[in-house]
Structures are given as C-alpha cells and as structure tokens.
Amino acid sequence: NAGVTQTPKFQVLKTGQSMTLQCAQDMNHEYMSWYRQDPGMGLRLIHYSVGAGITDQGEVPNGYNVSRSTTEDFPLRLLSAAPSQTSVYFCASRRVGNTEAFFGQGTRLTVV
C-alpha cells in the first residue's frame, strides 16, 4: 500500500518557469490538501479538495492552481514561479470526517 506519493522529491526552478507538483493516493480518500512548510511559519494550507471536481482555497493560494479530476490525484501547479515560493510542499489525504491525515514525503522546491 503506497499511501500518499509525491513527485518530484526535489526541484530547482528559475523565476518565471511553471511546473506541476504531483500527488497521488491509493486509499480512496475523499479529502486532499496541499501545504507549504516554511521555517517559523509552520504548515500553511494552500488549496484543498473535498472530492473529485471540488476544490477550495486555503490560507495562501496566490500563485498556485489545483484541480481534482479523479479521487486519486491532486496536482499543484505553479504558473510562474517566484523566489517566495521556495519551500517544502506536502500533500495530504484523509477520509471524510474528523480522521487522520496521511502525508506524502514532501517536495523541496527552490526557485532561483
């Protein structure tokens, strides 16, 4: 059972480039979320989804897009990377209700 899988693990981008961080889960979880982790800021919610076709903004959505065409996948798109988006990104999934969140191993992104 793979759980939550994120790709890539590491990425370096130049300012202005675009890319997609991939997240897939095989647990048939309804909820999926993207967070960024920055020193002193903790985990901040970027976007989340409560099911296929349904997404909503979190605390820091600017500069990021998401879509949820399937239950399994929840990609995060950076349209035009900026140095302020240098961070570690985590994807998480969980079942409906007040349930445990399962996290991916993270993607360390550097924008130069």
Place this chain on the structure above:
Amino acid sequence: AQRVTQPEKLLSVFKGAPVELKCNYSYSGSPELFWYVQYSRQRLQLLLRHISRESIKGFTADLNKGETSFHLKKPFAQEEDSAMYYCALNAGGTSYGKLTFGQGTILTVHP
C-alpha cells in the same frame, strides 16, 4: 475562520523532565483537535486526537474549551521524543474538510 497558535517555536528539556507543548485555538464551532509529529527524515504522522482521549508514547492532551487550549504533555521526556510537533484543528460547517495547522514547536530532549 479557524486559527491554531503554538506560542513556542523551540522547546528544550533534559531527559526525564516533564514537557508541555502549548496549543491554543480559535474556532466558532465545536473543534476537533489533533497533534501531529514529524521526526527527522520522516513524514508527518498523527500522534493523537482529542476524541480518542488516549495516551500515545506517553503523551496526553486534554481539550479545554474554556481556555480554548489543547496542550500536549508528557511527564518524563525521552531523547527519542525530539521532533517537530504540530497542533491541528479540523473545521466543520461551511469549512468542512479544512485541516488547519499551527506554526509548530521543535522539541529537543537533551541527554
């Protein structure tokens, strides 16, 4: 809107000493609270949830609605407890599905 505050970024104790990691929240509804832990080079994982009222690895946490707190406690810290700890709140109502985390506390237990 929900908010989780962990006032201590860093906490250092010696092995065998008691430890308390503070968590305060603001939420207009009935909260569901969790503690997550991230050990070095590992994924974030659930430590405990308030509805379970259980002790995991010697840690306990009690929800105090009057003080809007959910502090994490352990009577005798161990070196293997050194990690990053996050308090999290699950929203309901119009924000259902939204899991909000605090800023995190790095706990270091010295030998």
